[in-house]
Amino acid sequence: MTPGELSLLLARAYLLRVAEPPAPALTRFVVEHGAERAAEAVRGGRVPGDVAKEVAARNDLRLAEQDLQTGHAMGARLLVPEHEQWPRQRFADFEHAAQNGVQNAAPPLALWVRGSPRLAESTASAVSVVGSRAASGYGEQLAAEFGHGLVGRGFTVVSGAAYGIDGAAHRGALAGGGTTVAVLACGLDVGYPAGHTSLLRAVESGDGAVLSEYPPGTPPARHRFLVRNRLIAALSAGTVVVEAGRRSGARNTAGIAGGLGRVVMAVPGPVTSALSAGCHELLRDGEALLVTSTAEIAEAAGPMGDHLISPGDRPSRDTDGLGEEELRVFEALDLRKGAAADEVSVRSGVELASVRAILPVLEFAGLAARGEYGWTRRRRRSGRS
Amino acid sequence: MTPGELSLLLARAYLLRVAEPPAPALTRFVVEHGAERAAEAVRGGRVPGDVAKEVAARNDLRLAEQDLQTGHAMGARLLVPEHEQWPRQRFADFEHAAQNGVQNAAPPLALWVRGSPRLAESTASAVSVVGSRAASGYGEQLAAEFGHGLVGRGFTVVSGAAYGIDGAAHRGALAGGGTTVAVLACGLDVGYPAGHTSLLRAVESGDGAVLSEYPPGTPPARHRFLVRNRLIAALSAGTVVVEAGRRSGARNTAGIAGGLGRVVMAVPGPVTSALSAGCHELLRDGEALLVTSTAEIAEAAGPMGDHLISPGDRPSRDTDGLGEEELRVFEALDLRKGAAADEVSVRSGVELASVRAILPVLEFAGLAARGEYGWTRRRRRSGRS
Incomplete structure (x- = not known):
């Protein structure tokens, strides 16, 4: 140096x-x-x-010298805006957001980093997955699934290392062998949350990192979580709220993400669960896009044109190509009980002449069968939902 | 006559x-x-x-005379467009919808009615509640709750008398002592679905009615369900889809309701449930409004200005009125461990002079307490979610 x-x-x-x-x-x-x-x-x-x-x-x-010594002792570096790996593109939107009156819209003055300091690279394609500490099994399962699925699609997973949704998202990303970044609301040496010490160690491995703008020794405090949330939002292209109560910090992160022009997504859940009420409010208020799968998240948060869900991803049904009369004839057929053409005509309300022309077409398409007792329906695979 | x-x-x-x-x-x-x-x-x-x-x-x-005799014998009347109780206002939107290319956008030529023939009255303020036959316990519980809650708010509940969501909605409305209308896709004498014969009898009692445009003896058929759905949509100011698979008839009803300019609503559920996938698609595609409660349905489907949810219906918290610095000071306080003002200043990042001014304000608001060992936080009631 x-x-x-x-x-x-x-x-x-x-x-x-x-x-x-x-x-x-x-x-x-x-x-x-x-x-x-x-x-x-x-x-x-x-x-x-x-x-x-x-x-x-x-x-x-205390003095800055002491912080640098403490940081060095705990394997942390101070990443500064003058460094090439400073995620300046990600933070650039704060300026515009501040002009629009978004709360707390200021970049950090520097970041304490444990793990890989190559933040500009790791957050170039990133999604944050956030939610309640007191998550349900449903929420944790989804957060882990999204974490796993997103790293499989080349995204870095950003979250806040809290219990519940955050932890599950980090774990899912790690299980998928991917990169995950945790942003803390306290000093890196504080060891909060206590039960996540080994999780944070795992996050730091590989290309992942644990970050904080708070100097060593700074204890967590509620306003720091809110302030920290702006970094989670800023460091990713989109934020997914998996489960959130009506007043949760995750909703706050979503609000900042929206203010930064990021994609805000929310996962629905049972309306009987207070843990999904915040997600449902975001969706009702038009502040978030409803997502139900990693594919949908990737489509929304990925670079324009990447990760588009192809129409083939939606289940198709055999009858998709049929015209209205053909569909009516098809629907008039029974799976077991055969029917003559005139019976099919009466049932379907389609003229007998048309029915006589349509039935062989359906037979050719594998949708109808001609048998001893008349015409029956054939189903190549179940398309019903 | x-x-x-x-x-x-x-x-x-x-x-x-x-x-x-x-x-x-x-x-x-x-x-x-x-x-x-x-x-x-x-x-x-x-x-x-x-x-x-x-x-x-x-x-x-068969001849029309025979239908009138059969109808009379089974206690049904033929309600015709020339009658004052014909719901002509509800059906008027079909014309506009047909011009916009909405499928099946034609009013019925007449309606067979069992129960009260006062349809114009009973459907003046109505909501339809629809969904899958193979509903989950979650879906049926909500449909019953909405049916019950809507009649309590003066709405008639319209549905299709099918197993699952439809049946639960009718039952909820009946349990609430309200009016409910069932629209069938077969003749009124067909007795379909077989397990709902006594439910239909209950629907017909009081001001409720069971309707069909199909002559006596007409069997149900899939295309008739789709055609029938337009009447469910038309007879109500809004349609709520409680649970629906990706290809369900309820989505079809929602599509027609949208085409008729009606309010379309969908209830979210677990993304892991295929029975909510249709609802989530409607919400993702922006075709439906997300609703989670009877109050939200009533607000969306009621006459403009009626049934507005007052801000007081949302849970409020004690700290709602606090400014940013006051909130930071409040958050710096612990529920048990007391702290001196200068300690609170360091924790909160708020100037000591301001902290000294703010603490008594919080005390007056019942949010802070001054004790032997310093300042602590007081919580009058839990506002956390």
Whole structure:
């Protein structure tokens, strides 16, 4: 590491320390002056009023040097906006969203990363899968299935490492041998949630990563989850809400994703389940697209034209090509009991002459059979649902 | 009955006999010439080619007199478009729909009715509840709940008397002491479905009715179900699909309802259930509004402005009125472990001076408590989902 690089890291680590994210005024100040000059100005108290307001409550905090040492000791790196692997394209939409009044629409000042720091690459094609902590078996099963299916289609799966839906999505992605990224609402060393320590270790392996904009030691807090959610939304092309109560954080993530112009998707569930009520509200309000399968998610979130569901993916039925009269004749036939043409005519309301012409056509198509006791219906395969 | 009235009934009963519904050319011919002159022309073979094509296969059938006798014997009446209780407003939309190419968009030539013939009244405020025959317990439970809830809100519940969703909707309406209307795809004397004979008897009681445009003795057939579905759609202001496979008749009813400009609604369910796949497709395709409760159905299908869900129907939470900083301070408080103001400031990222001002506000709102060991959070009731 060159002295210049170290100086940049120190400045960024310091900036992460001096304000509670998101700090839009400070972020703008840093963009304007560069990280090192901005950090110096903050240290010296020489910042405009709006920046000063954001940094005011953070004067008693440890030094950036210590964070870099702690980070190094725990195998974490500080990924900075000046780095080529900074996902700048993903974060670029914050600017537009902020102009549109989207809450918390500011990029992070830097990101603590454990695992692969190649974030620009891993999030180039990514979907976030989010939902309730107190998920049902239904929700967890789907989240795991989507995680597995999405990595199989080349997507990175982004989530928040929480219990319930998040954890299931990460696990599904790992089971599929794919890349998954977890964004935390606390320092990487905090070990939250406690039961997911080994899951996070698995996420960090391979091309995956665990991220946080919070310095080492920062405890989780509810407003941090909401602030963190903007990163989950921003780091993916689309967000799928698998299960969410009416007031859940996942709905918040969906709202930010919508504000960033991302594809917002929601999975329906039983209307009797409070865990699907948030999804149903998103769908009723027209804020989300209804998805029921990995194929539908991939179609919606993939690059335009990729992952299109071909019409063949929908079950077809033998009678799809029939005209109205042909269908009426077909429907007038019984699977077992034979009928003469005139009987079929009366049943179907189709003229006898037409019935006599149509029956051999159906026979040729394998839909009707001529037997000893008259015409019967044949079904090559079940098309009924 | 005057001789004129009898003559009209005979003409209409005859017209129901001579063509398989829907018979749009014959229907137009009847509107143009009146029922009696049209019937005479059909008998004499003096009809235009398009009408002749519709009536061709029906020359071997019994006489209208016999139908009127059979109808009388089974307690059924023939309701004709000339009657004041003909639901002409409901059927008026067929004309517009036919111009837009909606399939089967023709009103019935008459309706056989058992129960109350006051159809214009009973269908003035009506919702149809439809779905799969092979419904799940989930679907049947919801259909019954909606049937019950809708009659409680003054709606008539229209359905098709089939096993599964239809039957549950009728039963729910009856249990709620309300009016329900069943539209059959066969003659009223056919006794189909066999297991619903006593249900149909119950439907006919009070202000309810069982209807069919098919003459006595007409057996059910698949194309008749599709044709019948247009009447279910037309007789109600909105259609709710509770459960439907991808190719179900209920989806067909929904399609016609949409073509008639009616409100189309679908109930979501587990994506793992093939019985909800049709509902999810309707929702994905933007053809239906997602509904999860009777209140939502009533709001969508009721007269404009009636049945609006008040904001109070949605669960509110104690913190709804809080500003961003107040919320951050509130979230920084623990339910058990007390914290001093400066600690709360660091946790929340809110300036100490502001925290000192906000804490008493939260205390006054019953959201925070000042104790021996500092500030704690108070929760008046659970608002979490």
